Amino acid sequence: MSETVGDYLVRRLRDWGVRQVFAYPGDGINGIVAAFGRADNQPRFVQARHEEMSAFQAVGYAKFSGQVGVCLATSGPGAIHLLNGLYDAKLDHVPVVAIVGQTDRSAMGGSYQQEVDLQTLFKDVASEYLVEVNVAEQLPNALDRAIRAAEASRSPTALIVPGDLQEEEYTPPRHEFKQVPSSPPSHVRSAVSAPESDIAAAAEVLNAGERVAILVGQGARNAAAEVREVADLTGAGVAKALLGKDVLPDDLPYVTGAIGLLGTRPSYEMMRDCDTLLIVGSNFPYSQFLPKYGQARGVQIDIDGRFIGMRYPTEVNLVGDAATTLRALAPLLRRREDSGWRGTIERNVADWWTTVDRQAAVPARPVNPMRVVSELSRRLPDNAIVTADSGSAANWYARNLRIRGDVRGSLSGTLATMGPGVPYAIGAKFAHPERPVVALVGDGAMQMNGLAELITIARYRNLWSDQRCVICVFHNNDLNQVTWELRAMGGAPKFEESQTLPDVDYAAFARSLGLTAITVDDPEDLGAAWDRALSAATPTVLDVHCDPEVPPIPPHATAEQVRSVTEAVLKGDPEAFHMIAQGLRTKAQELLPGQRG
Structure with a gap:
């Protein structure tokens, strides 16, 4: 059987050293999916539960490996689903290549099923390089440029490949007019200095x-x-x-x-x-x-x-x-x-860390979320990778987690999108299967997509030489960061219809997948829970029941901001007095003897 365009694409990815492609199948990429099968799944087709998660996994892989992440999706809705993850890559300057299918060339312009104007759709997010491949001879240069542009500009690029072209016989570019060759795959690293x-x-x-x-x-x-x-x-x-x-x-x-x-x-x-x-x-x-x-x-x-x-x-x-x-x-x-x-x-730094420890020790109902991260910091392996989701979990990651040794960490920095914490952790495990990974995730993000990606972790965990992958859920049944933003910026009390989450047993779901599952509702159990999770032989979900009223108060909060929060909750916030008490106890730790006011 002759080599198809799909076969060549998969082979060229392998030549570039791509070891896995984070993807979800669909008939718009059938020719490429079949090529993975003929290539004995080299590079590996890593199946997420949703295309957006494939993009996030590619971003996480790129962030922690230093190499280009590659994601693959079908035409129409599959390509659309990639966008949020690709914007995460664009805003955080991460090299990712998206390969997407398109309806057959014979149907283009005919309002055919799943026909979307992908060049318009991807024009902004893949502004550094975006091309639709319409003949086989175009492919080597297009794919190579997509990878090189992603590396050089530290940004996402995109390649659109119509479905019928994927199954055609591959023919290389010829040495003639309007044919564009490409040099063999090679990574270029610059070390430019200023004048x-x-x-x-x-x-x-x-x-x-x-x-x-x-x-x-x-x-x-x-x-x-x-x-x-x-x-x-x-x-x-x-x-x-x-x-x-x-x-x-x-x-x-x-x-x-x-x-x-x-x-x-x-x-x-x-x-x-x-x-x-x-x-x-x-x-x-x-x-x-x-x-x-x-x-x-x-x-x-x-x-x-x-x-x-x-x-x-x-x-x-x-x-x-x-x-x-x-x-x-x-x-x-x-x-x-x-x-x-x-x-x-x-x-000032020494005083600050003393303050952080005191704030983490403030009693809460039931667990102070700052203590969750402080206990982790004392136990974090020197070669660990830590991911965090957006929301209040990002506060505790930023302020309470102490980086040491060769610890790596990241989150969605500029887009600050919900949902990448768990798929980043998956990308990190494929980048460094020998290193332990910890994801700090709010229960809003877990309900949005983290629960589904536990299935992906369960599926691929045996590929990782070190299976330690701890998903720590800050379980407070509240979309906590937005609740605090309503109070501090909007001067409004918590609106329960938008902010309260359904109660879910995250540990039970993890247990049903064969993962280690630990529930913590007593702060005195936290240390032992982290010890168990960080020594487990399988991925672990640490389901910690946290107090949503522990305030993420910036240490430089103004009197006006504090007053805005207080006035907001007194307007009818369901946990007004508990929240005010927690805030006062937390802020007071900065004013204890030996600390500056």
Whole structure:
């Protein structure tokens, strides 16, 4: 039998080193699905429960592997379902290639079943590269460019392949007019540094500063050692944007933790008081949490010039790879011997972690969600991968989780979509089957799609050399983050019809799939539950019954925000007095002896 276009596509993916494709079948990709069968499922067809989950799994795989994630869906509704996950990739700058089917070419334009204008549909999300393949000779260049563009631009790209073409005989491009060849698959890594004159100007700004602050994002992940060297030379503290939480460990005394709405007090204070700001690989969007304009001189380093100078009026902008640029910068920096600024930062950080421990120990009904993550932090294996979902779970991930060793972590940073926590964990397990993975997920996200993806975990767990994959559910029967946003931003009490969730036994569902299942409704059982989950021989669901009234109060909350919440709940919130009591007890931990008010 001759090689079909579908066969060639699968073979070319294999040549690129693609080991799995996160997918869901449909008749619009029958020719490709059949090719997977003929190729002995190499690369592996990983079947999710929904195409959106396939896209999220591809994003999670790409985030934690550093390689391109690939997802595959049928025409029409299947392609539409990919969009949310692809936008997650676009906004978090993650390389993902989407391959989608289309109705047969003979039916195009005829209002045929599942015919959707996919080029229009994907035009924005796959703006870096989008092509419909209409003849076999077009395929090598189209697929190769989709992968190379995704890698180079750190973004999603898309390939549309009509159903009838997939089953045609493959013929390569010819050496003639209007035929486009393609070179063999090869990954290109750039290590570009900024010009020497610009690096010298940046050194002048940093050397002149007396109170230097550094903000790192995910673009600094390959430059952890270089960031530490520059921080030591300048006496700076280092704050971390949410997507850069795993760039530096939290056991470094000058690492102030997360910044922004989900941030820490030391990060807030450092930005408030610094006179110089160095931003490395971050597109942190909330400029109100950066120094006031005119307060600090600024330097920014980013591999992508499109994102330079967007968030703060930086004086010197260095377009280049973070590690390469910082290595060129370090020899020009004068070591700062005065440790006053660094000493203040380190005291603030130590006080903060004491406060976090005290807040996590505040009694709740039944379990304080902060304690869930604090107990995890004490036990987290040094090679673990942690994913988090959007919602209040993101607060506890950002503030309470202490990164150490080689721990990796991520969530949907810029899109902040619900639902990626569990599929990210699946993508992480395929990226690193030898590493334990923990997902911190609210019960809203579990009901939205996490429960279904437990089926995917149960199906593929035997492929993972280390089967530890812990899905921790913050079970509070409330869409908690939005409830708090209603109170704090809208000045409205909780609207139960929109906010209250049906009660579900997540552990029982996991148990029905043959997974380890643990229910916790007593805070004193949390430590032992984490120990059991992190030592289990199979994936585990940790179903923790949490108090929805433990407030995710930012440490820099204004008096107006606190008053807005109080007034809102007193208008008729069903848990008004319990919520106010929990808020007061939590906030009071910042005011205990030894802490700053």
